Amino acid sequence: AIQLTQSPSSLSASVGDRVTITCRASQGISSALAWYQQKPGKAPKLLIYDASNLESGVPSRFSGSGSGTDFTLTISSLQPEDFATYYCQQFNNFPLTFGGGTKVEIK
C-alpha cells in the first residue's frame, strides 16, 4: 500500500500567516492526490484535486502543487475559518490511502 506522510502533524499560526503543509508518498502517484479540510464533528470537504486543481467554491487562498512523491498545500493568508485538520489522499492505486492529518491551530 502507498503510505502518505504529512508534515507537520500540527502547527500553530496567526490570522494572515502563510501556511504550508507537505505530503510525501512512499512511491510515485503522478498527480493523483487530493487535499481535504475537516472541522470537528463535520465530514471532510474537498479543497484540491489532481494535486493542483482548486475545487469549485473553494477560496483562492488555497493552492496545491507537486507531482510524483512530493506535494504541498499552501494557504496564502490564513483566515479564522481555516483552523481545522487537513488531510491528503491518493487515488492512484488501491488501497486508497490518507495521510495522517495536519491540525492547524490558532497561535
Add this chain to the structure above:
Amino acid sequence: QVQLVESGGGLVKPGGSLRLSCAASGFTFSDYDMSWIRQAPGKGLEWVSYISGSDSSINYADSVKGRFTISRDNAKNSLYLQMNSLRAEDTAVYYCAGSTVDSAFDIWGQGTMVTVSS
C-alpha cells in the same frame, strides 16, 4: 441539492452484524463511484471499500476484507455496507463518499456512528 445521507449505525456487540445505508439525491448516482470511509474517535481517515458506478469493480481495505460487503442499487440511488464479524476496532464514524471516475471524493455524507462494544 447534492446530498448523501447515511443511516444504520448504532451499538453492536463484538461478532455482531450491521448494515449501513447511504441515500443519494441531487445528482446522477450511477455516474459516481462510491466509497465508505471511516474515522475512529480522535483518529484520522481510513478508506474502507469502493464500488464503481456500474458495479463492475469492487475493492476493500485489508482490515475489512472477508467481513464487509459493499453494494449499490442505482435504481434506488442507494449504497450499502454489510458489516459482519464486527470487532472493537471497527468502532468509528462511517462516511459514504462519491467521486467521478479516478478522482477525489467530492461528495460526502454527514456520517453514521458505529460502536462495537459488549
